[in-house]
Amino acid sequence: MSEGCKTIGVLTSGGDAPGMNAAVRAVVRTATAKGMEVKGIRRGYAGLLDEDIVDMPPVSVSDIIHRGGTILYTARCREMFQPEVQDHAAEICRKHGIEGLVIIGGDGSFRGAGALAERGINTIGVPGTIDLDIACTDYTIGFDTAINTAMEAIDKIRDTSTSHERVSIVEVMGRQAGYIAMWCAIANGAEDMLLPEMYDHDEQALIDRIIEKRRKGKKHHIIINAEGIGHSVSMAARIEAATGIETRATILGHMQRGGTPTCKDRVYASIMGAKAVELLQEGKSKRIVAYRGGAFVDYDIQEALHMQKSLPEDYIRISKSLIR
Numbered sequence: 001m002s003e004g005c006k007t008i009g010v011l012t013s014g015g016d017a018p019g020m021n022a023a024v025r026a027v028v029r030t031a032t033a034k035g036m037e038v039k040g041i042r043r044g045y046a047g048l049l050d051e052d053i054v055d056m057p058p059v060s061v062s063d064i065i066h067r068g069g070t071i072l073y074t075a076r077c078r079e080m081f082q083p084e085v086q087d088h089a090a091e092i093c094r095k096h097g098i099e100g101l102v103i104i105g106g107d108g109s110f111r112g113a114g115a116l117a118e119r120g121i122n123t124i125g126v127p128g129t130i131d132l133d134i135a136c137t138d139y140t141i142g143f144d145t146a147i148n149t150a151m152e153a154i155d156k157i158r159d160t161s162t163s164h165e166r167v168s169i170v171e172v173m174g175r176q177a178g179y180i181a182m183w184c185a186i187a188n189g190a191e192d193m194l195l196p197e198m199y200d201h202d203e204q205a206l207i208d209r210i211i212e213k214r215r216k217g218k219k220h221h222i223i224i225n226a227e228g229i230g231h232s233v234s235m236a237a238r239i240e241a242a243t244g245i246e247t248r249a250t251i252l253g254h255m256q257r258g259g260t261p262t263c264k265d266r267v268y269a270s271i272m273g274a275k276a277v278e279l280l281q282e283g284k285s286k287r288i289v290a291y292r293g294g295a296f297v298d299y300d301i302q303e304a305l306h307m308q309k310s311l312p313e314d315y316i317r318i319s320k321s322l323i324r
């Protein structure tokens with residue numbers, strides 16, 4: 001897209017995340033303030049292929065900044081993996097006059113953005129996922145809300161766990177990434193955390209720790225288990241059988257995706273959405289907006305997709321040292 005672009009599109013893709021609406025609003029308001037028209041593409045790439053495309057004047061994003069979910073809906077769309085479908089998607093963009101596209105989602109969505117950029121559509125990715133598992137950025141839209149939602153739920157579980165002197169396994173989201181589990185383990189003062197990146201499958205050691213802590217007078221034992229490890233219910237049954245202590249599993253599930261976004265998610269998502277439009281206006285394409293080292297920056301999509309991210313060593317070390 002050259003400078004002076006007339007029309008851009010915006011879509012949300014992959015798992016929804018609280019704060020996506022703030023990003024959509026920022027895209028619409030920033031672009032329209034610059035004289036561009038904005039088209040909202042509903043249900044991610046699936047909606048693009050179905051040409052489920054609506055005009056988004058500034059008023060279309062009124063009253064959404066505080067709402068969870070995404071007003072554009074989201075979807076996963078396997079067809080987008082096929083090169084000929086990617087050709088068709090780019091054609092649809094051209095048919096609707098969409099010269100630039102803001103794609104709010106995770107790594108998979110950015111791969112789709114890369115494919116469209118290769119086909120002449122200027123694309124900018126905005127990181128939206130509650131899992132924080134995008135390597136190029138220290139912040140992703142929705143993570144802050146998700147950890148606060150999970151933290152509040154775990155506080156409540158702790159109350160009843162202590163009253164009944166139980167062991168509680170709380171399963172939080174994170175199939176491949178343990179960021180939510182790790183943050184909650186620290187914030188909730190959990191006795192154990194099981195993270196996909198470093199799970200040792202040593203259930204006997206876990207049982208021994210529970211027995212040892214009970215011997216020292218602990219009234220509860222909260223285990224934060226990441227979704228990627230799973231099996232919380234059967235794990236609870238085995239722990240109860242081995243320790244003789246009542247053990248219950250709670251799977252927090254999709255509640256972690258919903259709810260009103262935190263202040264941080266609203267503000268950062270707004271800045272990222274606005275930055276994406278600024279990049280398009282500068283004629284940039286195939287970039288991802290990121291927050292790194294305390295600043296909003298942007299990376300080439302392919303470079304960003306090749307970056308690696310691991311759980312911060314000091315968080316792990318310190319969280320373990322705080323459990324007594």
Ligand code: ATP
Binds near residue numbers: 015045046075078
């Ligand atoms: P989340 O982190 O919430 O899972 P995500 O964006 O990584 O978000 P995916 O399901 O991996 O979620 O991808 C979303 C969509 O992006 C896919 O359904 C598909 O339409 C598109 N996509 C994913 N990978 C590719 C790819 N390699 N090429 C083209 N499109 C892709």
